[in-house]
Amino acid sequence: MICDHLRFKAIIMTEDVKNYTLSELKSALSEKGVVSYCACQIFNWIYAKRIENFDLMTDVSKETKSLLLENFYFSKLKILKRETSLDKTEKFLFELNDGASIESVFIPEGNRFTLCLSSQVGCKYSCKFCLSGSRGLKRNLTAGEIVNQYLAVSDLSNNPITNMVFMGIGEPLDNFEMIVKAIRIFTEHKGLDFGKRRISISTCGIIPQIQQLSKLKLGVKLSVSLHSADCEIRSKIMPVNRKYPLGELMKALKSFSESEKYPVTFEYALFGSLNTSKLDAQKLIRLLRGMNCKINLIPYNASQGAFRQPTLSEVEDFCNELEKAGLFYTLRKSRGQDIRASCGQLYALWG
């Protein structure tokens, strides 16, 4: 009991070192009279050598080590559950410091191993097909908690993580500051040195933050949950469309794609009798014609609840319309359905 109390006191008096980008750590240390080069050494120890103990950082002086111990701690995620799907997708349930939980998903696909990251505990956007938003939003994740998902899964997995998508629990652009920090930590040369184009942010379409992202030119990819090219239908599926309507969203996305010189990806879940008609396909063609973009079609899985699974002929007819118009798309399979790890099935618990 006394030990727990002291540990808690230590945590609230110190900072999680994994919340710091390299440049933030340099400034924090230089305020305490430590040369900025030391921040590079620490980054290298934590992210390249994977050492989370200041005492083991052999090229850091004794004085600096005691200063680090007084001011910083290493956060960790506690793994509560690990499940493996028949298709080899893995789902991890992690507990955070405050007892809330999040899920991360690891998706193997040939030589590609993608980690799907959560960015919030819960979500406030209430998309009708998604369980993650069913209890609203509890809180944002810290950058350290986002980075820890990568560190934990790469320690637990036999395969290297080659790609990351912010497509787990939460709307990443609603936690803008922390996902930008986490991306800067992931891509830092002195640390993990993860390729920018191997990271993708998936959003329901938060226009002001898409515009902010364009200005930052982080070099990461952007995908958007579209699900309908008809404003009224989209609002039924995704209430966020009432606040950030399709027309305005498309302008923001075009300018993102132009400033990043990279195509935006549109996710389009096919819901039976809702967004799969010939007219729906033609509206999609009109909306995206001439735009530098990719389209992922995902037939909806009825076990997720709210809408109907499309029939095979609905899927084929929709695909044929896009093909006739020369619009390229990828027909995707939901992964990890049997362990509730596919899109819209992730869930977080809190008290």
Ligand code: SF4
């Ligand atoms: S799809 Fe994304 S934005 Fe929509 S409720 Fe789920 S987590 Fe939130």
